[in-house]
Amino acid sequence: MFDISTFYDELLPWFMLFIASLGIFIWRFLGLILSSKIRKDSFFAKWINAVAFAMTTGLMVRIIFFPTGALAETELLERLIPFLIGVIIFLFFSRTPIIGLVAGVIAFSSTVIYNQII
Amino acid sequence: MKKRDSAFKKGILTGFGFPGIGMSAAMFGYGVFAGEAGLDLFLCLGALLILWSMPGMVIFVSLYTIGTPILLLFSTVLLANMRQFFLVLSGMTIINIHSHKISFVSKLLWAHLISPTGWAELTKAKDELEEKELLSFFKGLTLALVTITSFTTVLGYKLFFLLPADIVSIPIFIMPLYLTILMLRAVEIYYRVAVISGGIICPLLFPYIGDWSLIIAGLLGGTIGLFTSYLVQKRKK
Numbered sequence: 434m435f436d437i438s439t440f441y442d443e444l445l446p447w448f449m450l451f452i453a454s455l456g457i458f459i460w461r462f463l464g465l466i467l468s469s470k471i472r473k474d475s476f477f478a479k480w481i482n483a484v485a486f487a488m489t490t491g492l493m494v495r496i497i498f499f500p501t502g503a504l505a506e507t508e509l510l511e512r513l514i515p516f517l518i519g520v521i522i523f524l525f526f527s528r529t530p531i532i533g534l535v536a537g538v539i540a541f542s543s544t545v546i547y548n549q550i551i
Numbered sequence: 552m553k554k555r556d557s558a559f560k561k562g563i564l565t566g567f568g569f570p571g572i573g574m575s576a577a578m579f580g581y582g583v584f585a586g587e588a589g590l591d592l593f594l595c596l597g598a599l600l601i602l603w604s605m606p607g608m609v610i611f612v613s614l615y616t617i618g619t620p621i622l623l624l625f626s627t628v629l630l631a632n633m634r635q636f637f638l639v640l641s642g643m644t645i646i647n648i649h650s651h652k653i654s655f656v657s658k659l660l661w662a663h664l665i666s667p668t669g670w671a672e673l674t675k676a677k678d679e680l681e682e683k684e685l686l687s688f689f690k691g692l693t694l695a696l697v698t699i700t701s702f703t704t705v706l707g708y709k710l711f712f713l714l715p716a717d718i719v720s721i722p723i724f725i726m727p728l729y730l731t732i733l734m735l736r737a738v739e740i741y742y743r744v745a746v747i748s749g750g751i752i753c754p755l756l757f758p759y760i761g762d763w764s765l766i767i768a769g770l771l772g773g774t775i776g777l778f779t780s781y782l783v784q785k786r787k788k
Contacts, residue, residue: 446594452621453611454601456628457635458663464639465662469649471640473682478644479741480777482674485641486742487749487772488634489667490734491765493727498754501609502584503719512724519728523735530732534569537728538721545717 507545515540558684559691565672566695573729574668574696575703576722581608582707583719588616592708599704600697603664606631606762631762635665637769642670645677646685661686664693668726671733678738740783745776 471478496504497516504512519537526532565571578599585595590612598608607628614624642665643649648658669692676688707719734746749772756764 446591446615447597449615449621449624450594450598450601450611452625453598453607453615453628456625457602457604457607457632459629460632460634460636461639461662461665462659464636465643465648465658468640468643471644473644473647476777478641480773481637481644482641482773483741483745483776484769484773485634485637485670486674486734486737487745487752487776488637488765488769489671489749490731490746491749491753491768491772492634492667493731493734494750495753495757495765496727499757500723502580502723503716504580504723506716507720515724516728516731520731520735523732527736530736531569533732534725534729538725541724542721545721549715549717 507548511544511548512541515544556687558680558687561676561680562688562691562693563695564691565676565688566692567699569729570668570672570692571695571699572722573726574666575699576724577605577726578700579703579707580719580723581605581612582704582709583711583714584609584707585612585704586708586711588612590616592705595708596701596704599701602628603666604632604635633766634769638667638670639665642673642689645673646689647682648686650683651686661689661693664689664697666696667730669693669696671730675733675736739780741776741780743776744779745772748772748775 471481497512498509500507500512515537518540519533521533522536523530523533581599582595585598585608590598595612598611602608602611610628610631611624614627619627639662643658643662646661648661651658669689672692673685673689677685680688711719731750735743737743737746749768752771753764753768756767760767
């Protein structure tokens, strides 16, 4: 016999996911609609781009200072120093950004592996 | 047509390069997190593709697993994802999506697939490709990003109980460093000032106002950047 509670239990997570997706969809929909009203080279477009640049960097720096999940298992200085090493090396070799990235990742990995051994 | 094909290929190659590695490393962490929280694998993968936003996914997993009421789940995801508005607005303007003869549903799909990584690569590609090639580039980039992140999410989900958290943190570290470096590559002075301001303001405000710090850092940083550029230009004159 068809069991309504099992059906409900199976669908509930997907319904919750649908509700969560609406929270994001609203912003994307608004962004798409409003993008038709903006000229690419206008002052407003430049401002929107600058806001997106500032926001993305803010989010990335926030991950370093206030991480969640596995990154939160490491100490602040263990994340911050390699991050700064990567950024500073990039500023010296800005034509080859991969050098900064690799240096930062190596510095971070070394700290983590060192802590594992200790 | 050939140009568009090569832009598409360039997008795929870019996606499977460092941007893909950085983003998939973060998604690997998400897979671990979802596995740890006891989420079903299909739901974990479904959340990746349907939400396509790291904060949205993390909030969904965290709140769903503790049985949060629907309204709270919706409002938390809504407030934490306002940045999507700016990313989509900026990304769709860069692509000039409305100049392409595609259906509104297709436009919505591409707007949905804008991520900080995808958007950052678009800002870089706009200086290297013609405007009409950018959509093809973005399609290729997105295809690669969706493929590689789906794979690493499943990998993270399956491996969560095998790897120590410290080791898992190594790939996760790549994304913030990679995107910060990418942002610092901006040539225009207002973008550079915006990047530095946003990077300083957000962590300073976060302990006090939580996710709002991101919105305020963006609005303030972007405005400071443009204002600085205005002052510099005025001085030159």
